Amino acid sequence: MEQSPKKASRREFLRRLGVIGSLVIAIGFFIERMIRFLLPKKKTKTYHKYLVAKEGEIPKGAAKEISLSGKPVFIVNLDSGYKVFSGVCTHLGCIVRWEEQNQRFYCPCHQGIFSKIGEVTGGPPPRPLDEFTVEMDKQLVFIKVEDK
């Protein structure tokens, strides 16, 4: 039995439509995979909270030194609130000390001086002391440390 030209033409049209549709889907899938491969994945930062002091534990103008992962950290109680700094000098990595009478941090290695808010006020350090983000919660002082 022979098909009419009109029926054959419709069948041919549907076949081509199926082939083209499949091709479009395959190409779209391939492009989507390529884009995922080429673009770097966004990493979400995660943090840990560490309890570093209790409210009232450190008198105004004083500092408390603790060790965090083997590195010194200073919690300073200022009129503006608590500030927490790394005790590692930004020059060559010596350990700074808090001088309460001068309200400053002092690095004995090359006489580096940092103010009570961690800014460089003397000596060779190229930048301020690293500062941690402080969070107060129910009379407790926490710092946020980014996970590496």
Ligand code: FES
């Ligand atoms: Fe601190 Fe040089 S290491 S001033």
